[in-house]
Amino acid sequence: MSDITEEPPAVRPAPPSGTIAATGNSLLTDEGASPVTDQALVKQTLHRYLQKHRAALLAKLDGLAERQARWPVTPTGTNVLGLVKHVAAVQSEYFGRVFDRPLPDPPAWLDSDDDRDMYATLDETMADIVAFHHASAAHADATIEALDLDARGVVPWWAPEHRDVTLHRVLVHMAYETARHAGHADIVREMLDGLAGDGDGNLxxxxxxxxxxxxxxxxxxxxxxxxxxxxx
Structure with missing residues (x-):
């Protein structure tokens, strides 16, 4: 889209999906009703925000054909399917390798350094990427459930002075990472066919x-x- 005067598609608000993505931030938990002294409640809140943004990201694939899902809308090649694949890959590493709980049967490309997590190859279908995202999410959820917030981990790709982390920090990091890319996907989808928002009343x-x-x-x-x- 190099011409900023090009007419965009008509806006189509996303319908409520019935998932956590459509519940709205204020309804995620009852935290805030009383002082937070329970780590389990803090973990639940962070986890549910992560789940909300995961669902919002995946919902941006609903109704897209393979060509649309892969179509690069920005000069840097941002595309909806690539965003889903990237978040799934990053999630599998942060809740896997960081806590010495590697994802079982990871795809061969996961350790590559050629940006293959940013797009789906011709050998991969949309269903393949969605299945990988679900597997990554399930594995991440198992790690979150198994560990306390102060459980220690190491992020080997971070600078040495910052790579020692807790589950708390990784949960915050991944909720932010997922929300950021869900926002990217929202705008990419709007540029593709006008579908906008998460159906949660914020549009x-x-x-x-x-x-x-x-x-x-x-x-x-x-x-x-x-x-x-x-x-x-």
């Missing part, structure tokens, strides 16, 4: 026509700002 309620008017308003503001900057 403004507008008709397709109102979204067009909204974007035209922003385009007008941007153009006027550009003219002003140019002194015209």
């Amino acid at each position: 403004a309620e507008k008709t397709p026509e109102e979204w067009i008017e909204w974007r035209e308003r922003l385009v007008s503001i941007a153009e006027q700002a550009g003219l002003r900057e140019a002194g015209l």
Whole structure:
């Protein structure tokens, strides 16, 4: 998309999925109702945020054909299926190798350094990538359930002075990592066919026509700002 004036597809709000992705951040747990003194409750909160963002990311593949799922929307090649594959790979390492609980039967490409986690090859189907993501998530969940928040691990690819970590830190890191890439996938999907949001009520309620008017308003503001900057 090198031409910023190219018309985008019509906006289509994502429907509620019935999964944790559609429950909204405020409904994830009852933490906050009382002082947090229970590590199990803290772990539950972090885990459920991770699960929410996982579900949101995977939902961005719903309804896409193989070509659409792989289509690179940005100059750096960002694509929905690649984001799902990348998050699954990173998750398997942080909750696997870091705590000496390696993922059983990992794919051969997992140890490669040629960015094969950022896209699906022709030999891999969308179903293959989704299955790998599910396996990675199940393995991560088993690690989270088995260990305490203060369980120690080592991230060998981090700088030596920072590589000693706890499960607490890794949970925060992976919730952030997953949320970041779920956001990427949301925008990529919107550029592909207009599907936007997670169906959790956080997308403004507008008709397709109102979204067009909204974007035209922003385009007008941007153009006027550009003219002003140019002194015209």
